[in-house]
Amino acid sequence: MVQDPIIISGAGPVGLTAAEILTQQGIRVMVLEKSTEPSKEWRASTFHAGTMELLESTGLADELLCRGIVADKVQYRDRTTGLYAEFDYGLLKDETKYPFRLQLPQSTYVQMIHERLQQSDLAELRYGTEVTGLVQDEAGITVTVKTDEGLEKLRTPYLLGADGARSTIRKLLGLSFEGYTLEERFLLVGTPAAFDQYLPDISLVNYIADPQEFLFILKVPEAWRLLYPIPPSVTDEEALHDERIQNSLQRALQTTDRFPIIERMIYRVHQRVANRFYQGRAVLLGDAAHINSPMGGLGLNSGIHDAVDLGRRMVRIMWGQTDPEAELATYSQVRRKVAIDYVKSITEKNTSVLTEKDPERRIQLQRDYAEMAQDPIRARSWLLRSGMIASVREQGIGEHPESTTTRSQP
Numbered sequence: 001m002v003q004d005p006i007i008i009s010g011a012g013p014v015g016l017t018a019a020e021i022l023t024q025q026g027i028r029v030m031v032l033e034k035s036t037e038p039s040k041e042w043r044a045s046t047f048h049a050g051t052m053e054l055l056e057s058t059g060l061a062d063e064l065l066c067r068g069i070v071a072d073k074v075q076y077r078d079r080t081t082g083l084y085a086e087f088d089y090g091l092l093k094d095e096t097k098y099p100f101r102l103q104l105p106q107s108t109y110v111q112m113i114h115e116r117l118q119q120s121d122l123a124e125l126r127y128g129t130e131v132t133g134l135v136q137d138e139a140g141i142t143v144t145v146k147t148d149e150g151l152e153k154l155r156t157p158y159l160l161g162a163d164g165a166r167s168t169i170r171k172l173l174g175l176s177f178e179g180y181t182l183e184e185r186f187l188l189v190g191t192p193a194a195f196d197q198y199l200p201d202i203s204l205v206n207y208i209a210d211p212q213e214f215l216f217i218l219k220v221p222e223a224w225r226l227l228y229p230i231p232p233s234v235t236d237e238e239a240l241h242d243e244r245i246q247n248s249l250q251r252a253l254q255t256t257d258r259f260p261i262i263e264r265m266i267y268r269v270h271q272r273v274a275n276r277f278y279q280g281r282a283v284l285l286g287d288a289a290h291i292n293s294p295m296g297g298l299g300l301n302s303g304i305h306d307a308v309d310l311g312r313r314m315v316r317i318m319w320g321q322t323d324p325e326a327e328l329a330t331y332s333q334v335r336r337k338v339a340i341d342y343v344k345s346i347t348e349k350n351t352s353v354l355t356e357k358d359p360e361r362r363i364q365l366q367r368d369y370a371e372m373a374q375d376p377i378r379a380r381s382w383l384l385r386s387g388m389i390a391s392v393r394e395q396g397i398g399e400h401p402e403s404t405t406t407r408s409q410p
C-alpha cells in the first residue's frame with residue numbers, strides 16, 4: 001500500500017524548505033496553501049551564514065548566491081552623531097565559506113523552491129487550499145481543507161504546520177503563543193533610488209538609532225529598503241500616504257528630492273514563542289512556532305533552521321530508524337531554546353540599541369556596541385551569534401535525540 005504523503009500547511013519559505021528537504025530524501029509531501037499562488041511579498045531580505053551552510057547540501061545556497069548581493073559589513077549609527085560601530089564579516093573568513101549576509105527578497109527564495117518542487121514527482125502543491133480542521137488518531141491525522149469546490153478530507157501520517165504567525169494549526173492544537181506585541185507598528189518602504197548617493201559611506205545593512213524615529217536601511221538587488229516606526233497616534237492610512245513617506249525619506253537622506261516608491265507595507269512587531277512545538281503527530285515550524293522583531297533578520301532564517309532540523313528528523317521517522325515521540329520532543333525542546341535564548345535575545349538587544357529613549361542608557365548601549373566592534377574576539381563572537389552559526393554549533397541541527405541529551409550546554 002502506498003503511504004499517504006506528509007502534509008505541510010503553508011507554502012511560505014519555511015513550509016517550502018521542509019518540502020524540498022523531504023522530497024530530496026525520497027519522501028512524498030503535499031503542500032497546502034490558502035493563497036492561489038506563491039507569495040510575491042518581499043518581506044525578509046537577509047540570508048545569514050548559518051543558513052547558507054545549512055542549505056548548501058540542497059543546492060539552494062549556490063542558487064541564492066547567484067541571485068543575491070553580498071553585504072560584508074553591518075553598521076550601527078546614531079541619527080545625530082553618525083557611525084559608532086561597524087562589524088566586518090571578514091572576521092568570519094576562517095569560520096565559514098559565507099563570511100557575509102546575503103541580501104535578496106524572501107519572495108525570490110519562495111519562487112525558487114516553488115519551481116523546484118513543481119518538477120518533483122514526490123511533491124504535490126495545492127494552492128487555493130486552506131486547512132480548517134484536524135483530527136488525530138493512533139495512525140495519523142485527518143485534515144479538513146476548504147477549496148472553491150467545498151470541504152475535503154485528507155489523510156497524513158504527520159502534519160507540519162508552517163502556516164505563519166496566525167497559524168490555524170497552532171490554534172487547532174490549543175497551544176499558547178506567549179510573549180508581547182510592540183505598541184509601534186513598523187513601515188517598510190522600498191525605492192530603486194541610490195541611497196548611497198545621499199549617504200556615501202553607508203554599508204548594505206545599517207541600523208540607525210534615534211529616540212523619535214529610528215531607521216533600518218538595507219539593500220536588496222531591486223531596491224534600497226527603509227524600515228521605521230509608526231507612532232500609535234498615526235493611522236495606517238496616514239502612515240502609507242505618499243507625502244508622509246516622502247518626508248521620512250527626505251529626513252533620512254537629508255535631501256529635498258522625491259523618490260519613486262515600489263514597496264510600502266506596515267506590519268506589527270511581536271516577540272512570541274509557542275509553549276510547545278508539537279502535539280501528537282502535528283508539528284509547528286517557522287512563524288507558526290515563534291515570531292520576533294525584524295532587527296537582525298532572524299525570522300526567516302530561524303524558520304529555515306527549523307525546517308532543516310525537522311526535515312532530518314522526519315526522514316529518520318519515515319524510514320523507521322527512530323522513536324518518533326523522542327524525535328519530536330527533542331525538536332520542540334531544541335528549537336524552542338534557540339527561539340528564546342538566541343533569536344529573542346539577539347533581536348531584543350538590536351531593537352533596544354535602536355529605540356532606547358533614555359539618553360544615558362542610549363549612550364551606554366552604543367558604547368557597548370562600539371567596544372564590541374573594536375575587539376576582534378568579541379566582534380567575531382557576536383557575528384557568529386547574530387549570523388546564526390553559534391546556535392547550530394551549540395544546539396545542533398536535527399541531531400538524534402540520544403546525542404542531544406549528551407551534548408554539553410554553553
Ligand SMILES: Cc1cc2nc3c(=O)[nH]c(=O)nc-3n(C[C@H](O)[C@H](O)[C@H](O)COP(=O)(O)OP(=O)(O)OC[C@H]3O[C@@H](n4cnc5c(N)ncnc54)[C@H](O)[C@@H]3O)c2cc1C
Pocket residue numbers: 009010011012013014015032033034035039043044045046106129130131132162163164165167168169188265266267285286287288294296297298299300301303
Ligand atoms: C512585512 C514583513 C516584513 C518582514 N521583514 C522581515 C525581515 O526583514 N527580516 C526577517 O527576518 N523577517 C522579516 N519578516 C518575517 C518573515 O517574513 C517571516 O519570518 C517568514 O515569512 C516566516 O515564514 P513562514 O513560512 O514561517 O510563514 P509565512 O511566510 O507567513 O508563510 C505562511 C504561509 O501559510 C499560508 N497559510 C496560512 N494559514 C493557512 C491555512 N490555514 N491553510 C493553508 N495555508 C495557510 C499563508 O498564506 C502563507 O503563505 C517580515 C514579515 C513581514 C510580514
